[in-house]
Amino acid sequence: MKRSMAVLWLSALLIFVLSACSSDKSNEQKNESGSSPVSSEKQKENGQDKSAASSGKKTKLTYWTFDRHDVEFIQETVDRYNATNQDNIQVEVKSMAENYAQSVDIAFASEQSPDILRPNQDTMIPFMKKNYLEPLDPYLTDEMKQKFGPTFQDQVNRFDGKIYSLPNFGYTLRLVYNQELFEKAGIEKPPTSLAELVADAKKITDVGKANGQYGFALNFKSPKSALDRSAREILQLSGYDGFGFDERMGKFDFTPYKAVIEAFKQMKDDGSMLPGVESLDIDPLRAQFAEGKIGMYLSYSAEPGVYSSQFPAKIKWAAALAPTITGEIKGASGFANSGQWLAISSQSKHKDEAWKFLSYMYSDETLQAYHEKGLGLSAVPAIAAKAKSPELNGVEGFLISKYDALWPLPPAVTVEGLNYGDAFLKYILSGGNLDEIVNDLNNRYNSALEKAIASGEVKVTPDPDFDPMKLQGTMLAK
Amino acid sequence: MGKRKFLEPYAFAFPSFILTMVLGIYPILWAIHYMFYDYKGYGEKLFVGLANFGRLWRDDLFWNAVGNTLIYAGGKIAITIPLSLVLAVILNRKIPGRNLLRAIYFMPTVISTAVISVVFFIIFNSYNGLLNQFLQKFGLLSGSVEWLGPKYAMLTVIIVAIWGAIGNYMLLFLAGLQSIPEDLYESASIDGANAAQKFWYVTVPLLGPVMQMIILLAITVSLKGYESIMVLTEGGPIGKTDVMFLYVYKLLFPVSTGSVFIQEIGYGSAVGFATAIIVGLITCFYFVISRRMNKIY
Numbered sequence: 001m002k003r004s005m006a007v008l009w010l011s012a013l014l015i016f017v018l019s020a021c022s023s024d025k026s027n028e029q030k031n032e033s034g035s036s037p038v039s040s041e042k043q044k045e046n047g048q049d050k051s052a053a054s055s056g057k058k059t060k061l062t063y064w065t066f067d068r069h070d071v072e073f074i075q076e077t078v079d080r081y082n083a084t085n086q087d088n089i090q091v092e093v094k095s096m097a098e099n100y101a102q103s104v105d106i107a108f109a110s111e112q113s114p115d116i117l118r119p120n121q122d123t124m125i126p127f128m129k130k131n132y133l134e135p136l137d138p139y140l141t142d143e144m145k146q147k148f149g150p151t152f153q154d155q156v157n158r159f160d161g162k163i164y165s166l167p168n169f170g171y172t173l174r175l176v177y178n179q180e181l182f183e184k185a186g187i188e189k190p191p192t193s194l195a196e197l198v199a200d201a202k203k204i205t206d207v208g209k210a211n212g213q214y215g216f217a218l219n220f221k222s223p224k225s226a227l228d229r230s231a232r233e234i235l236q237l238s239g240y241d242g243f244g245f246d247e248r249m250g251k252f253d254f255t256p257y258k259a260v261i262e263a264f265k266q267m268k269d270d271g272s273m274l275p276g277v278e279s280l281d282i283d284p285l286r287a288q289f290a291e292g293k294i295g296m297y298l299s300y301s302a303e304p305g306v307y308s309s310q311f312p313a314k315i316k317w318a319a320a321l322a323p324t325i326t327g328e329i330k331g332a333s334g335f336a337n338s339g340q341w342l343a344i345s346s347q348s349k350h351k352d353e354a355w356k357f358l359s360y361m362y363s364d365e366t367l368q369a370y371h372e373k374g375l376g377l378s379a380v381p382a383i384a385a386k387a388k389s390p391e392l393n394g395v396e397g398f399l400i401s402k403y404d405a406l407w408p409l410p411p412a413v414t415v416e417g418l419n420y421g422d423a424f425l426k427y428i429l430s431g432g433n434l435d436e437i438v439n440d441l442n443n444r445y446n447s448a449l450e451k452a453i454a455s456g457e458v459k460v461t462p463d464p465d466f467d468p469m470k471l472q473g474t475m476l477a478k
Numbered sequence: 479m480g481k482r483k484f485l486e487p488y489a490f491a492f493p494s495f496i497l498t499m500v501l502g503i504y505p506i507l508w509a510i511h512y513m514f515y516d517y518k519g520y521g522e523k524l525f526v527g528l529a530n531f532g533r534l535w536r537d538d539l540f541w542n543a544v545g546n547t548l549i550y551a552g553g554k555i556a557i558t559i560p561l562s563l564v565l566a567v568i569l570n571r572k573i574p575g576r577n578l579l580r581a582i583y584f585m586p587t588v589i590s591t592a593v594i595s596v597v598f599f600i601i602f603n604s605y606n607g608l609l610n611q612f613l614q615k616f617g618l619l620s621g622s623v624e625w626l627g628p629k630y631a632m633l634t635v636i637i638v639a640i641w642g643a644i645g646n647y648m649l650l651f652l653a654g655l656q657s658i659p660e661d662l663y664e665s666a667s668i669d670g671a672n673a674a675q676k677f678w679y680v681t682v683p684l685l686g687p688v689m690q691m692i693i694l695l696a697i698t699v700s701l702k703g704y705e706s707i708m709v710l711t712e713g714g715p716i717g718k719t720d721v722m723f724l725y726v727y728k729l730l731f732p733v734s735t736g737s738v739f740i741q742e743i744g745y746g747s748a749v750g751f752a753t754a755i756i757v758g759l760i761t762c763f764y765f766v767i768s769r770r771m772n773k774i775y
Contacts, residue, residue: 126518126519126520129520129521130520130521212605212606220714220715221711221712221714221715222712223714274605275604275605275622275624276603276604276605276607276622276624276626276627278624278626278627278628278714278715278716279599279603279604279624279626279627279631279710279711279714279715280603280605284599284603288605288606293605293606412740413740414518414740414742414745416533416536416537417537417538417539418539418717422714422716422717425714425715425716426716429627429628429715429716430628430716455516455524457521
């Protein structure tokens with residue numbers, strides 16, 4: 001028995017060793033689809049690229065994306081490209097719902113990266129630091145430079161003067177409100193100042209509380225995420241950065257947050273916020289809004305899509321420009337997550353072909369169709385200006401206006417202790433001294449910034465002439 | 479033949495040795511290496527010596543997580559162990575439907591923690607949670623209790639943990655109970671012992687070694703548990719349910735918030751190392767105490 005077990009294990013070990021030795025070959029076979037440039041080169045050297053020969057030497061490209069909302073559209077677009085392109089290029093799309101960044105890391109480590117990548121605001125800098133992306137400058141025509149020029153931004157899609165990705169869509173930020181509750185509470189128009197916001201939330205709660213309806217809500221389960229989709233646009237429209245960074249000084253200063261946080265605290269203390277906001281995630285919040293239980297909240301332009309399919313809204317709702325601190329607009333609301341869409345892998349052996357595919361994806365037709373189908377508001381001013389409004393209920397209030405703009409990206413720093421989201425939520429729930437909280441945040445964030453500058457991780461150039469008012473109209477004149 | 483006999487145990491141990499090295503030892507060595515560096519998952523790693531441990535020492539968030547872990551694990555163990563023992567004793571009797579009841583109590587162990595947590599969110603949330611509705615319907619509550627708010631969130635996550643663990647420990651106790659010879663109970667009955675006395679003087683002492691193992695298991699599992707907390711509260715509100723392993727997880731795999739986020743592999747490794755030491759020390763402490771108790775008993 002023991003002997004046969006030992007034989008069994010040794011056989012298993014032998015199979016393991018043999019399979020490891022033959023992995024190159026299997027990879028080569030697997031990568032006849034072109035997913036591994038290195039092995040396909042080997043195949044060519046060995047004269048083994050039989051599949052390529054039999055299929056008329058098609059160049060096969062792989063395109064990895066994490067986007068789920070547009071899978072159908074992208075697949076149709078790619079199928080059309082595969083059927084019509086004259087360059088013998090075949091593109092295979094892989095939609096990787098989870099762990100995209102980790103999958104890309106593994107692919108690069110094993111030299112099996114896809115030819116086309118989908119960076120976003122979270123992965124762009126890591127991808128750049130890891131040298132995953134190829135500069136697009138040699139490929140960009142003058143016409144494209146003109147078309148995408150207004151969207152080029154340092155640390156977003158431009159690094160050391162070189163462009164690594166171009167945008168397609170992005171998100172505007174707005175106040176989303178329940179028109180029926182507004183009517184019931186006798187409110188004629190959305191609030192334009194924080195004082196009005198607080199008062200309206202109270203009015204809605206007064207008339208709706210008996211039915212479980214409250215004036216305001218935030219997804220405070222993730223406090224920073226909640227503030228980054230709410231306080232952010234209030235501050236930006238009021239003329240301040242939405243992440244606590246003062247562009248003029250080149251330093252962090254959370255002082256402007258005070259007015260916004262006080263207003264949020266007031267609504268919590270008034271009982272105008274939905275009970276349990278501290279454990280509320282964005283999807284449960286949306287589900288409650290769709291049921292008519294929330295009067296107002298602030299969020300991205302993903303909401304019309306959410307209320308048409310994910311949580312079909314049972315109420316009449318609309319979106320409007322966020323209120324400002326005083327009621328006066330002194331800046332522009334940030335157009336979020338918009339700088340990147342597609343990029344070419346630095347490991348790709350078919351960069352020219354990848355660019356041909358990218359040219360198709362970035363054509364006016366594709367970008368315009370993307371926008372008009374309601375998959376995302378176009379981040380390209382030339383497209384946004386001529387595209388028809390998407391046929392999606394509620395999208396009107398989210399459309400780009402002269403009050404939307406690309407803000408400079410604040411430096412990413414590693415802060416010790418509570419981040420501003422947690423620190424401000426602590427104040428909203430349990431009180432304290434807001435001045436001390438702001439001072440503490442300023443000290444810790446600036447100390448982290450100094451450390452990051454000293455290590456060469458970030459570069460900060462103060463811009464004493466930075467004027468948020470001048471951001472207005474930079475995306476769309478009207 | 480002698481050589482083969484000599485090699486046989488190594489051949490058997492080889493596969494698990496390889497797996498342990500690749501999936502256990504290598505990641506530990508990797509983390510130990512990085513805890514002396516400032517590394518964000520990309521770019522150059524910067525040697526910082528013991529700076530990460532200096533930060534750890536003054537990191538209020540970490541010590542808050544340590545305190546929360548002790549409350550969470552303590553609360554969970556203090557209720558789960560006696561309750562699962564009582565359940566096991568009841569279900570060890572020949573009562574009708576005991577196999578079905580055993581299966582029902584064990585079911586939470588095989589259900590995904592994420593699913594359990596979502597169900598409990600539906601029960602405990604403040605705005606339309608079933609628990610609040612139930613209490614209000616029977617006039618036990620006028621307003622709504624914020625079960626996931628700062629005041630009760632820890633209690634709520636402990637309740638969820640107890641519910642998830644009780645069936646598992648019950649099964650282990652059942653296995654222990656079935657190894658106790660029936661004639662000991664018969665002797666006790668002849669000597670005039672009642673049910674409580676039989677439990678206290680026969681069951682508990684003879685379950686000693688099993689109980690020792692179960693408590694050891696419960697300590698390590700509870701100190702490392704974070705999955706249901708991550709789904710229910712993400713460690714909030716304002717850090718009230720942040721536990722050690724969740725804190726480590728958030729440092730190594732930060733949640734995107736729409737702005738740029740940074741992985742802290744160096745500091746996360748240092749915190750991971752410190753949490754492993756804390757769990758190890760508590761486990762060792764229990765081990766020493768239980769061995770001494772064995773000698774006394």
